[in-house]
Amino acid sequence: MALVAGGSPAVALSADTAQQAASSSGAGESPSALAAASGEPVEVVAERTEYTQTMANPDGTFTLTQSTTPQRVRADDGSWESVDATLERRVDGTVGPKAAVVHLAFSGGGSGKDLIRLSNDRGALTLGWPGQLPQPQLNGDTATYPEVLEGVDLKLTATAEGFREVLVVKSAAAAANPALEEIKLAAAGDGLRIEPGAGGGIRAVDGDGNTVFKGPAGLMWDSAGSTASGERASRTLRSLPPAQAQTAEEPPVDESARPGDGDASSILPVKVEEGAVTVEPDLELLRGEETVYPVFIDPPMGAGHSERTVLSSDGDRFWAFDGDYGLGKCGSADGYYCGNGYVNRILFEFAPTKLTGKKIIDATFRAYETWSFNCTAHWVDLKRTNNISEGTRWPGPSVLDHIGDTNISAGRGDNCSPSQPDSWVEFNDSSAETDENLSSTVQTFADGGIARLTLMLKAKDETDPRA
Structure with a gap:
């Protein structure tokens, strides 16, 4: 499973608590008015940062997308690139x-x-x-x-x-x-x-x-x-932006970037x-x-804006990671070899930044999957944990809450029938599953009840290399 930009929770804000954001774009018609007139979301440009983007929706709400890695850079002249x-x-x-x-x-x-x-x-x-x-x-x-x-x-x-x-x-x-x-x-x-x-x-x-x-x-x-086998993990994460992730060729192995199996x-x-x-x-x-x-x-x-890390059961850890990382057990099954049986978990920590004081209507954690072990869907869990740091090691911080799960297989393309291209995977509360509570957790986060929100992706079954 691959996360774009280290994770991008998208949160819808109610119009009354986000009105300041709507009017902060300066002279001229507000983004909310433009969105209502066009029927399409309009960015509140004045609220844009390296890590966040706020969109005014036609129905009067706002959607904030916050990432753990920068999505853009402010140039010396004030423009964005x-x-x-x-x-x-x-x-x-x-x-x-x-x-x-x-x-x-x-x-x-x-x-x-x-x-x-x-x-x-x-x-x-x-x-x-x-x-x-x-x-x-x-x-x-x-x-x-x-x-x-x-x-x-x-x-x-x-x-x-x-x-x-x-x-x-x-x-x-x-x-x-x-x-x-x-x-x-x-x-x-x-x-x-x-x-x-x-x-x-x-x-x-x-x-x-x-x-x-x-x-x-x-x-x-x-x-x-040895990297000669060319096999890949059961699920692979990529930190490229979505447009790049869909078009980029598989990068060559850089042995100086991280330990290999x-x-x-x-x-x-x-x-x-x-x-x-x-x-x-x-x-x-x-x-x-x-x-x-x-x-x-x-x-x-690196900068201490936010935290992200990959933890492996073999003792390796990859703080502030970039590039592709596997999730779940890296072992052998069905004639394929991934690794010696170590297990990966991936964690992301968010600061409240633009969320503080807002009323949350809905929240979604999105990840971008670029590879799965086979064409059969397997379950992936999203957990809330205690916070992480540059010193966090396996098995990682204690789990505080089960946030949600999803059953998914993506990234194998035409190897599956029907085809399974790279795909967004979304964690969003389901009314049919009472233990899923991402929106209420993010509301607590916005209210100041959680200083920093840490979320962990893990395979539900960490004993199965297919998962």
């Missing part, structure tokens, strides 16, 4: 994404003191590499600095909200370098204080103690797993010191007799 993490060289010599919700700059080479600068209107974080850097090679959203140590490349990948930093150790000879026994980056905050985060992670907080940027504990893995991995707590952050690689994994190179060492960092 699509998110584009493609890197480009800038006139000041740095490298950065074309359009992101943070200001991000990678070094263009030379001194390593300004390897990464991540900032927004609340402050800035700078990380420095201990030494000189070659000019980076750019490929899409990734800058590769070759041979920062002998046999070691440094890869920086831009995201819409931050970056991933991966050291690629290409051989046993490279792994023997004593410099890899402790990886220390200079760290400085401008208006921000750098401190330890949850579960061995790192946070940059403002003067009021609010988290501005955060990252989980580091993760390292080798290349022992069968890769040995280890979690690396980040140590925060005065003026520096440090990770100590697992030397047994780095230099072990059974280690398969290259080995990847990855500490990511």
Whole structure:
């Protein structure tokens, strides 16, 4: 099952509580009046943000769509443009994404003191590499600095909200370098204080103690797993916007993005010191007799606007994930192999933002499914849980409530008859099922009874690889 933009609850608001939104569009006929006259929804442009969109409906209500990943970026001139993490060289010599919700700059080479600068209107974080850097090679959203140590490349990948930093150790000879026994980056905050985060992670907080940027504990893995089978999980999630998700070709496997099935991995707590952050690689994994190179060492960092994570029963976790992720058990059935039997759950956490104080008429959680194990529908649950953080591990936070479920198979296209194309999957309260309560939960959220709303997608039967 694939979630578009990390999850998009769509909430209808009553006209009396949303009237301020209707009139905030400035001079001229209001969006509500235009919607009533045209019979079609009209956007309340003044209410648009990177993560939300408000539509005035012909019947006088409003629909708010809120996502956990940015759907658009506000340009310096105030206009809106699509998110584009493609890197480009800038006139000041740095490298950065074309359009992101943070200001991000990678070094263009030379001194390593300004390897990464991540900032927004609340402050800035700078990380420095201990030494000189070659000019980076750019490929899409990734800058590769070759041979920062002998046999070691440094890869920086831009995201819409931050970056991933991966050291690629290409051989046993490279792994023997004593410099890899402790990886220390200079760290400085401008208006921000750098401190330890949850579960061995790192946070940059403002003067009021609010988290501005955060990252989980580091993760390292080798290349022992095989991707030769080409099999996919029982259900696959994609974080592309819907238009892209329907047309994009299957992306090539990027082994430096995350561990694959069968890769040995280890979690690396980040140590925060005065003026520096440090990770100590697992030397047994780095230099072990059974280690398969290259080995990847990855500490990511990003904005703290919202949370999303994939948790695996084998101990892996993918905080602030992008790309495709499976849901349910990844095992073997009907002659097909997915993995060694680990189970994935996917969680999303929302801030109230535009919902605060509104009266909720209806609420829907939508997900976009791009693959299922076979053509037979299986049940997927939506649960409310306690909150998550960059330190959350399997099995995840405790479940507080069953929100809903759906029976679905999609994404196999013409492999099924009739065809099962990629499809939206919606969780919406059914009057026939009294235990489904998404709308009332979102109302409690809007009323302030829930500080942050965390929802988890899981297979109803986590013992069945087909589910």
